[in-house]
Amino acid sequence: MSSIFTKIINGEIPSYKVAEDENFFAFLDINPNAKGHTLVVPKKEVNKLFDLDEATYNGLMSFSRKVALALEKAVPCKRIGVSVIGLEVPHVHVHLIPLHSMQNIDFKHKVSLTKEEFEETAKSIAENIQ
Numbered sequence: 488m489s490s491i492f493t494k495i496i497n498g499e500i501p502s503y504k505v506a507e508d509e510n511f512f513a514f515l516d517i518n519p520n521a522k523g524h525t526l527v528v529p530k531k532e533v534n535k536l537f538d539l540d541e542a543t544y545n546g547l548m549s550f551s552r553k554v555a556l557a558l559e560k561a562v563p564c565k566r567i568g569v570s571v572i573g574l575e576v577p578h579v580h581v582h583l584i585p586l587h588s589m590q591n592i593d594f595k596h597k598v599s600l601t602k603e604e605f606e607e608t609a610k611s612i613a614e615n616i617q
């Protein structure tokens with residue numbers, strides 16, 4: 488069965504899309520630690536980060552960098568934090584999280600955003616992708 492992220496990539500489940508290329512897809516986390524919390528996933532469905540083939544791993548990091556640079560421009564913050572967990576969704580994803588304090592990298596602290604805020608944030612990040 489396809490992962491929830493494969494369903495998002497295929498457009499079967501809606502998402503606040505930020506960026507996409509042939510191999511990677513970035514969208515806003517639906518339960519964010521901070522405004523702008525973004526997930527970057529390879530379209531290839533692999534469970535664990537270090538099980539990716541080297542080209543996909545390097546491509547994922549490169550695509551994540553591109554998204555992170557745009558995110559930092561779109562959402563004022565001290566820096567972008569990076570985390571890879573995958574305990575909830577077994578499809579590799581890089582969390583890019585705008586940091587204001589250590590609290591933002593603690594997955595017990597969440598913020599709630601309106602649909603309009605999600606849409607406006609995704610649009611703003613997308614516009615800053617180079």
Ligand code: AMP
Pocket residue numbers: 491500502515516517518519526571572573574575576577
């Ligand atoms: P983890 O697998 O522990 O790295 O966490 C999975 C992350 O995916 C969590 O931060 C969830 O909020 C996020 N998530 C789960 N379902 C969706 C969805 N449909 N759209 C966006 N983010 C999601």
